[in-house]
Amino acid sequence: MTMTGESQGGAGRDGPLWWDRPQGAVLDGGIAAVSAAECAAEGVAFAHETGIPTALGVLFGVLVGAVVLLRWRWPVAVVLVGIAVAPAAMGIVLSVVGLYTLAASEVPRRITSTLTVLALVATFAVMYVRTSGGVGATHGVVLVLSGVLAVALNVVPVLLGLYMGARRRLMESLRERADSLERELLLLAERAEERAEWARREERTRIAREMHDVVAHRVSLMVVHAAALQAVAAKDPVKAARNAALVGDMGRQALTELREMLGVLRAPVQVRSAVPAPVAVVAEPVAVGAAVAAGPEDGPTLGELEALVGQSRAAGMAVDLDVRGAGGAYPAEVEQTAYRVVQEALTNCHKHAPGAKVVVRLAHRDGEVAMQVENGPGAADVARPELPSGGNGLVGMRERVQGLGGVFVSGPTDAGGFRVSAVLPGVAGPG
Template sequence: MDRSGGQSEDPFAGEVRGELSPRAARALWWGSAGLVLSVLGTSVIVAGTEHGRRLPMAVALVLAQVCALRWQPRAPVAVLAVNAVTGLAVWALLPAVTLTGALLAAQVSLCMLSATRPRRVSVWALAAMCLPAPLAFGRGGGAGLMVYLLAVVLAWTVGQWRRAQRERIRAELRRAVVEERARIAREVHDVVAHTLSVMVIQAGAADDVFTEQPEQARQSLRAIETGARSALGELRLLLRAFRPDAEHDGTGEQREPVPSLARLDELADSVRATGMTVHVQCEGATDGLPAAVDLAAYRIVQEAFTNTLRHAAGADEVSVRVTAEGECVEVTVVDNGRAPQGSSAAAGAGRGLVGMNERARLVGGSLRAGPLPGGGFEVAARLPVEGAL
């Protein structure tokens, strides 16, 4: 799980789909603008000293390119066209500026377009960027032509590399979701099988005493009704989790008993054995929860513990709070660690967060996770009880 990021209800949202968060978009703009201003802006000022009348117009065109870069995550094709036209205008005004430098902003836009748009679109953009190559040859000869083509192809290639990286992250997240859904399906199967077995026994007991002890038969029938409602909720969860893209598990491995919040102290003890201080606080009755909600809450706490042990640098204390109210169960896990420098979902992290989100989503709940302002990391889930019945 990536401790440096926040949460998202959709595990494939954001940059994995080619979109950028507002913070990432601002960082991209500042970086691109700084590059264009420092390289192209400096070249324009130096070359414009001998063309006093042309310098203000060239500077205005450079600023227009910088402003256009603000919208490149949303409309990279339009921004590329604007930067290409203004870049050629700068080069026409100040021939002392190389064509490669004048079209620097366009190359940045080409990189962004290559990373976020289909390959056929980026290939057409690459071809369009190669059209001014004869101008580079006419001004700088073979060396100028080679430098320009290398710069354009490099910008396109970097974008393709970034696109391939995003595709790999998307594949890993999809695989994580499939594995988590298959795991949920196996566990729900065990719960439903147990519930139906109890219903069969209760039905047999009710039939045996139906005439002699009608009150006991009624108790058995009420137990059957309760079990049937619970089993119905589990089957709904199973149908949501066991999608056509879920992989079939034919290993035949013996499964452990389905965990629940009743075994939360055992889970905490296993974490304490690593030297971590664990505080567990439970409010409200958790023994009557639907099995799907009970299991989801337990798995979320378990994954949050794993996240603390693996990724919380310097953490030595973690607190768990489970609050069971009338309509929902709230689970909060907070540690006092810090995110390691350089952590990134691109390195294969993020699978734990995907699993927790999937657990919460399948029972109709929500989950948020992220660092706290004063230090530490928090995982908070809200799981409805009524929606799981």
């Protein structure tokens, strides 16, 4: 009775009726039948004592006993009915079940305490009156017997109901916490997937930017040399052969750099087995990024700017390199970013301003390094090489510089040329 009744939930003044709870319908129906049968049997004695017809007494007992069906909706009313019929010596099952339900429900404890005291007094009084006329029963024995029966029929059901109510509330609390934890885990999984997707997008963007910066410059120089080779092939075979050798060198360098990048991308990512699976889902794209980002230690440095400028000079571009200040020990990513900015700016000069005068400035300051590539207007008599442009060069430079906490500015000059300027902190910023 106790476990099944409590398992239905909703115990209290606003709980469901017994027929609204299919799992408890059979049990409540059985309790109601027992209560009605008990009250009907006691109704016979009640009819004899009051002089009313026996059938009326039985009907009254059946109606009183059936009130137990309402115990989950109106437990207070059921207990009050039990107290009211206590002088008629009927409704023991009704009273016991009603008090248990009242204590297990959400009815305020002060009401439960008041009704329990009333039921205890009523039961004690009825028992005392009923047993005081017993043969050989002393007054003390009657008091003790009445008190024991009153406690057994009223206090015990209330204590059991309080225990079951507390247990039910604890189970509901644990269930709510489990549901809340499940929702939090689902939310964490969704956020982990979002972070993983964000990391994958960032990694794809970074790889695309790296491929653009590494290959575009080499290929642009190869196209420029190939155009020069085509122009002088018939007039100056020696120069043509030199240009052909330069094209071959550029191609081999481009292939070497591509193989190095692909080798890094193909390298297996080491993930410790001790890391839980949800963390590994997030850590994998980051680990890939870390593996590829390990390249800056082996990448280009500021010391290679002279060779970079020399390649553009060999392709026929008039380039001046102006370095000011003493270079410091910059992080690898700072030096590589500075190199890539100059490289991409020179590539754009080859594409959009052939024959123009180009000045590359590099300044080492306290705590930062600044670079600027400025070209004048392109020469009108120099053929513009057919170099495709993806439109991502300036975007990639800006992303690189801002990723290290630097400042990037680009735009046309008053003289009709174009200027690219960047300032990087001497230590790696929030990349």
